[in-house]
Amino acid sequence: MRHLLTVAGRVPRASAIALVPSPAAARNEALDVRGEEGWLSLLTPHILPLTDMQITNLPTPALLLDLDRLEANLARMAQRARALRVALRPHIKTHKCVEIAERQRALGASGITVSTLYEGQVFAQHGFDDLTWAFPVPLTRLPQAQTVAQGARLGLVADTPDTVAALERFGHPFHVWLKVDCGYHRAGVDPCAEWSLELARTLHDSRVLRFAGILSHSGHAYHARSRAEMAAAAEEERRIMTAFAARLREAGIHVPQVSVGSTPAMSVVERLDGVDEARPGNYAFYDYTQTVLGSCAVTDCAVTVLASVVSSQPGARHSIVDAGALALSKDTGPEHGPHRTMGEIFEDYDRGRLRADAHLISLSQEHGVVSARLPVGEQVRVLPNHSCLTAACFDEYHVVRGHEVVGRWKIWRGR
Ligand SMILES: Cc1ncc(COP(=O)(O)O)c(C=O)c1O
Numbered sequence: 454m455r456h457l458l459t460v461a462g463r464v465p466r467a468s469a470i471a472l473v474p475s476p477a478a479a480r481n482e483a484l485d486v487r488g489e490e491g492w493l494s495l496l497t498p499h500i501l502p503l504t505d506m507q508i509t510n511l512p513t514p515a516l517l518l519d520l521d522r523l524e525a526n527l528a529r530m531a532q533r534a535r536a537l538r539v540a541l542r543p544h545i546k547t548h549k550c551v552e553i554a555e556r557q558r559a560l561g562a563s564g565i566t567v568s569t570l571y572e573g574q575v576f577a578q579h580g581f582d583d584l585t586w587a588f589p590v591p592l593t594r595l596p597q598a599q600t601v602a603q604g605a606r607l608g609l610v611a612d613t614p615d616t617v618a619a620l621e622r623f624g625h626p627f628h629v630w631l632k633v634d635c636g637y638h639r640a641g642v643d644p645c646a647e648w649s650l651e652l653a654r655t656l657h658d659s660r661v662l663r664f665a666g667i668l669s670h671s672g673h674a675y676h677a678r679s680r681a682e683m684a685a686a687a688e689e690e691r692r693i694m695t696a697f698a699a700r701l702r703e704a705g706i707h708v709p710q711v712s713v714g715s716t717p718a719m720s721v722v723e724r725l726d727g728v729d730e731a732r733p734g735n736y737a738f739y740d741y742t743q744t745v746l747g748s749c750a751v752t753d754c755a756v757t758v759l760a761s762v763v764s765s766q767p768g769a770r771h772s773i774v775d776a777g778a779l780a781l782s783k784d785t786g787p788e789h790g791p792h793r794t795m796g797e798i799f800e801d802y803d804r805g806r807l808r809a810d811a812h813l814i815s816l817s818q819e820h821g822v823v824s825a826r827l828p829v830g831e832q833v834r835v836l837p838n839h840s841c842l843t844a845a846c847f848d849e850y851h852v853v854r855g856h857e858v859v860g861r862w863k864i865w866r867g868r
Contacts, residue, residue, distance in 0.1 A: 506858040509832060511851060513761040514776040516843070517834070518850035521861065522755035523553065523737060530719065530736045531560035537725045541711070542566050542585060544734025547841045550850065551579045552862045553737060566732045570594050571600065571867035577605040585712070586610065587668065587732065589632065589640050592619050592803055599625045599663035608665045612642050614652055621661045629656055630668040630712065633697055635690040637672040644697035650704060657706045666729070667701075669694055674717035678789050680747045692746030695727035720748035740840035741797050747786035751836070752805035756844060758796070758835040759851075762827045771814070772827045780815040780846050786838030796821065797836040803855075807836065 508517065508619075534541035541558045546568035548584035554565055554576060567573045573584050574597075585608035585812050586849030590598065601607050602625065611617050612632040620627060634641030642649035656664040690713050698708045713725070714732035725731065738756040739749040761775035781796050798811035800806045811825035813835065827833070837843035844850075845866055852860035 468700055475480055481628040483648060496497075508759060508851075508853060508856050508858060511759060511858065512757050513832065514774075514780040515759045515851050516780075516847040516864075517757045517759050518738075518862070519755045519757075519850050520639070520854050522753060524556065524741065526736055526749075526753060527553075527556055527560055531557075531562070531731060533719065534731055535561070536670050537722065537731070539725050539728050540730040542714075542730050543577065543737070544568070544587065544714070544732050545572060547737050548735040548844055549865045550844075550862050551576065551865070554579075554581060563691070563730060564606075566734065569868045570597055572865060573598075573601045573605075573607060573868075576666065577601050577607075577740060582606060584608065585630065585665075585668070585732070587630075587670070588614065589613070590620070592616065595620070595623045595625070599623075600629070602627060605628040610668060611656075612640055612652075614648070614655070617659075617662070621659055624661055626661060626663055628665040630665045631656060633667050633669045633691040633694060634699045635669040635671055635713070636686065637670060639670075639672060641669060643801050644693055644700075649697075650701060650706075653701050653706050653708075654704070656828075657701075664707070664709065666700060666712060667694060668732075669714075670719040670732075671713065671715045675742070675746065676717050676788060677717060677746060680721050682716045683746060683748070684723065684786045684789060687722035689726055690718060691722070691725055698727065705714045716743060717746050717748050735841055738840035738844070740843070741782075741790075741794070741836045741838050742787045744836075745790045751807065754805075754836055754840075756840045757799065757802065757836065758837060758843060760821060760833050760835055762823070762829050762831045762833065765826050765829045771825075772818045772823045772829075772836075774813075774823055774833060775819065776801075776813075776816075776821045777819040779818055781813070781816060781821065781835065781837050782839055782842035782846060783816060784837075784839035784842050795837065796838060798823070799834040799836060802834050 506646050520555050542561035542564045543562050545554050565581050566585045566587045571647045574795040582605040590609040606626045608630050610630045610632045632641040633644050671686050671690040674683050677683040679769045694711050698711050701708050712730045713728050716733040717737040719731050719733040744751050758776045758780050760774040762772050763775050765772035794812045797818050798808045800808040811823050813821050814824045815822045850862045851858050
């Protein structure tokens with residue numbers, strides 16, 4: 454069956470886009486709930502044969518994914534994990550995209566990390582059979598989690614005695630990770646507290662649950678002002694996690710796995726002795742925040758938003774583009790950047806040069822306010838502050854090599 458994609462009621466200028474069903478598409482049909490041909494085509498993820506489709510022909514706003522950069526980022530982190538002798542369980546919340554996770558798996562990923570149960574459902578249906586839902590499990594979702602766990606190894610996360618008690622009462626033999634606070638102070642048990650050890654013991658001794666190990670996220674690495682500070686946060690996470698694991702083992706509690714991770718930490722960490730796996734996510738794309746932190750170069754950033762200038766009035770000192778908060782998110786970006794920005798604009802994407810004279814200064818739902826007067830119709834390529842939140846604003850990536858659009862991949866958003 455062939456579908457023609459029409460965008461806003463018309464066929465895109467360069468060519469009609471032929472959507473050819475692929476094995477991946479066939480697998481997805483069961484997931485599609487709308488079933489109308491037009492929408493089915495939008496929901497179907499696979500590389501599409503596009504004839505001479507250039508970036509400049511795309512309707513805006515569009516989410517561009519640079520395939521060469523993506524592949525280089527994935528290969529670099531896979532290599533780093535091998536060098537550090539840890540398994541890599543990428544957090545797919547960054548991309549929510551089956552085609553990207555398949556590449557991560559081909560590069561040796563041991564499993565994947567998900568942020569929503571919907572991601573868990575979708576990726577399990579696409580053959581990913583080892584998943585960690587790295588979010589404190591909401592008790593309202595246990596029946597659905599059980600369904601996913603029947604088709605895949607699903608690890609859940611808990612950090613509260615009441616949650617563990619509820620999981621035991623629920624009665625399904627879930628794999629459960631104990632979340633540990635390693636300095637971020639968001640979620641996770643205090644590794645020094647007595648009750649943390651007792652909670653680990655409850656999981657370990659449970660006749661219902663299977664203790665998966667201890668898990669942390671070094672989100673505080675995002676507060677670093679230098680690579681040295683990022684490395685210190687990474688080492689703090691490693692030290693706290695291995696010390697806690699040792700404390701549990703001394704108390705007779707078998708700890709199957711120690712899992713850590715964030716992109717800044719994994720970009721600089723020098724050793725991960727005592728750690729079994731790492732779960733970075735953002736490294737697939739990077740973003741402006743990561744460039745300021747020093748996790749990557751601007752030329753590593755794989756995701757940009759293509760936007761058009763839609764308003765630029767005589768006498769004004771600003772202009773408006775069609776990429777607002779629902780294209781870029783309202784992430785305020787790096788804490789220690791050279792200036793406050795809601796998104797940087799490329800002067801030269803290939804060379805990784807950002808414009809010094811224009812960036813996004815504020816965003817409302819669909820409007821993006823640019824700090825300079827650019828001509829109406831000009832297309833700009835925006836480097837988002839936070840690529841994970843940006844990707845979650847879109848239904849699909851336009852996959853590009855250079856200036857050519859070579860495919861469209863679905864973004865599986867949902868809770
Ligand atoms: C629990 C957990 N693990 C891993 C990650 C991945 O971190 P990053 O996005 O820095 O790669 C996150 C990100 O928020 C997370 O919340």
